[in-house]
Amino acid sequence: MDILKTEALLRLCATLVFVLAACLDRFDTQTKFIIFLERKITFKDLKALQALVYAAFGAAGYNLLQLSRCIFFISCFHGNLSKRSYRYLAWVCYLLDQVVVYLTFATNSAAIEQSMLVVTGMKEFQWTKWCNKYTRFCFQIGGAIFCCYVACCLMAFTTFVSAFNLFRLYSPNKFLRVKNT
């Protein structure tokens, strides 16, 4: 049962950090006068940040579902599921975990990349930098990306646990042959 509790804890942390990241990103806004115009900047101005909000909320929801599954198993079955149905479930969890961790990781990398462009600008393409004008906005986005990165690391540990849960059911000598225990 220790492994279920470890998984539940990891998923709880991941959910909280993803929600924090999504909120930091979603509610980040700053208004400034530039020359004659008042300009408001929000997360919607950068497509990667918009994608990050959706990805973080999605990943938080997924982890919440998985967390409730863990709690259900701990409280009801005490780990005594039939081997067969357990194996199918382990496969589903493993594959879903992989998909979610790769998607959130990709979205986060894209957001980092786009944010770096906003921070540094790009001379060759005559793209000007914007972060010297919207400093507070940029720091908050930085915080959101950092949180999302932490959450991705937590998810990576979770996939480690779910891979362990799945593959320990198989024979150590034959490929994809189930063990009899």
Place this chain on the structure above:
Amino acid sequence: MDILKTEALLRLCATLVFVLAACLDRFDTQTKFIIFLERKITFKDLKALQALVYAAFGAAGYNLLQLSRCIFFISCFHGNLSKRSYRYLAWVCYLLDQVVVYLTFATNSAAIEQSMLVVTGMKEFQWTKWCNKYTRFCFQIGGAIFCCYVACCLMAFTTFVSAFNLFRLYSPNKFLRVKNT
């Protein structure tokens, strides 16, 4: 032994596709007259593309090393390694695979994101698009990113195999307890 051959095949394909992606990216260049100046564009103009070249060559090298390990095992040991040393090796392979697949995936996502900006531009920030001027260059970069994406999928399958190789050595009932077989 089937599993070793599967792994070797996956790693061979991943190596080839990574090398193809890196070369497509590295040797992509286009020169054009813009207004009065002749401007040459290469992979060095976009930092994400530069990172992609290094990441793809690095990943190809890593897969080549792992491939030679697979071939060495197939030809010399016929899979008869001592359980203890095999377990340590399985851990090393699993962890290295995870690091490499996440790094290449992140670099590729960043490159996609930056390339999309070059294709679409960004009105809000007065960033102009450039792909209407350097069409051939952009198509070749698109090909490189596609190849890198295929290679990442191959690497994801490889990590699946290395996770299987590692965790099947463990007991199905106790957490991180080695099986006796």
